[in-house]
Amino acid sequence: MALRPPFRLLPYAPDVPFPTRDLDPWIMDAPHPEQEPERDGPAFRMIPHGGNLAEAARAYGAPAAGWLDLSTGINAVPYPVPALPDRVWRALPQADAEGRLCDAARSAYGVAPQAGVVAAPGTQALIQLLPLLIEAGPVAILSPTYGEHAHVWRRSGCPVRPVTGLLETGDARVIVAVNPNNPDGSRREPEALLAATAGMRAAGGLLVVDEAFADVVPGISLAGAAAEPGLVVLRSFGKFFGLAGLRLGFALGPPVLADRLQAMLGPWAVSGPALHIGAAALADHAWIEAARRDLARRAGRLDRMLAAAGLSVAGGTTLFRLVESDQAAAVHDHLARAGIWTRRFHDHPRRLRFGVPGSDRDFERVEQALRTGPGAAGA
């Protein structure tokens, strides 16, 4: 099968309006002249993620009690989905419903009034569009982190450099920070991110701040600064609200960038049900506050169980916990045999990520399995 050549990229200049009537130059059939990724190479393959229960079943068979999936950072106690009128399923998604959703997101996230808010079918869809916002150049990614960022920039032909601090970003044209980070939960002060990248952004560079897990640490969000030139903030809806299957996420940024993303997403990118459910959830401040408290309580309970099993938590957020242990592989295997699926990292074999269980029953299942696991007293 002939694969589509990589897109050639239009330069991004912060004050040049997006050419909405002239989209053709965005999609060129000629490959990028210098840095064309190999067509059959790793850049064009899927990378592994949590939530891959089919893989779990292939390796371990189907557990009698069903899988308890702790391999993601998705809230196990989701927002209660309201009943939807028939027309929401039947009609095309409506502009006024999208407006209500974006207003609710603006208010819930505290977005700067001058910034644009773009709704998308998950932040992953937005991450894949980011390389089309800016002329190709070196990309520095605060690492290790969510693997899709490096993957999409590499696929677009950009040299990608994993860095551990903002002082190492050098001549990068694009800097990507996941804040708080997945999987270690490390946090960057929003002011430090803005200050450290001011020169790069002023020169037409791009700072991408992926706040997929920031709902549980709202104080670190850059949403209030999202009108700053060359800044794009990503907010995932599915994780905190526990509705990842709905596929909903947002980009917040200066209007010129928001308009470009909106145009690239095209019409009806977000389903009618997602527009309605998202608007209701983001406006439900009482649920949001209660969910933050409940997640903190449940994450604490999980930490105590892990500690009792001799596993110390090295980081995380209240949506997931990261264990570092010489026993990580053995614990993962032991739990999988008990039908509990956690997330391993092949490039960090001592790491094991745990999502936070939702119900007492699920906590008890984890506790029981940990009690007989590797390293546990009496195992």
Ligand SMILES: Cc1ncc(COP(=O)(O)O)c(C=O)c1O
């Ligand atoms: C840091 C981070 N960003 C973005 C995503 C994509 O989330 P979604 O497309 O569901 O909004 C994930 C998913 O795991 C993630 O961990």
